[in-house]
Amino acid sequence: MLGPLVRYLRFMGYDTLAATELGPGGPREDSELLRLAATEGRVLLTRDRELASRGGLLVDGDDVLGQVAALFRAGLVEPVLRLDRCSRCNTLLRPARPDETAAATYLPADHASRTVVCCDTCGRLYWAGSHADRLAERLERASDRNG
Ligand SMILES: [Zn+2]
Known part of the structure; x- marks a missing residue:
């Protein structure tokens, strides 16, 4: 609830x-x-x-x-x-690797200039935007x- x-x-x-x-x-x-x-x-x-x-x-x-x-x-x-923490599963986030950001089609086009972080547990990416x-x-x- x-x-x-x-x-x-x-x-x-x-x-x-x-x-x-x-x-x-x-x-x-x-x-x-x-x-x-x-x-x-x-x-x-x-x-x-x-x-x-x-x-x-x-x-x-x-x-x-x-x-x-x-x-x-x-x-x-x-x-x-x-x-710095995944909202879905509570795991601490780490900076995303280039291969991860390249594979994520839902990232904004200018993601290279943004901070993108990744959850190791559920694979979700988060970015400043x-x-x-x-x-x-x-x-x-x-x-x-x-x-
Ligand atoms: Zn997660």
Whole structure:
């Protein structure tokens, strides 16, 4: 349910796991999620008031930028686009090789002059461009919001 927020946190460079991605055998019970968060030093974000009362942090509303703004006000995130982590799978990104950018037909034509980074796990490429600029602007506005 917090899928958009998970992607935004990764765009900002935060190591983020979603309970839905933990897979078969992964923790599903609230107590297991709380234990995993404690063991790995993670903040457990949840929409569930009961879970929040047991040690999670309640995330309100459906607007992802409002959620980012709330985490910023709580002192948990700096809303800056870092583009160093895959938004899909959480892997740290590395600079793309020329053969990878050459093979990716969806890159902008002027990609040689841009920073292009690659995810080793899912193969996705990310690049600096208008989409990234718009995302950076939205994040910047999130830090100006008062609630
Ligand atoms: Zn990936």
